[in-house]
Amino acid sequence: MKSLIDVFRMDEIDPKTRAKIIIRLGAAINDQYMRNITEPLVYELVSILDPENTILKDENYLRDL
Numbered sequence: 001m002k003s004l005i006d007v008f009r010m011d012e013i014d015p016k017t018r019a020k021i022i023i024r025l026g027a028a029i030n031d032q033y034m035r036n037i038t039e040p041l042v043y044e045l046v047s048i049l050d051p052e053n054t055i056l057k058d059e060n061y062l063r064d065l
Helices: 001-007 017-033 039-049
Strands: none
Touching: 001 017, 001 039, 017 039
């Protein structure tokens, strides 16, 4: 989970790119633990970085809010 926050805080990379990285990193963490544990955090971080990202309408991410 720390890695998600680290990517969020990077200033060197465009916010939309960081949002894409956070989504993929969240999926990798979920796969590693075989659980959907990152969705709420990924949703919040992506909503700040890229408010128009399509995952913000994805039922998998909205379910845990």
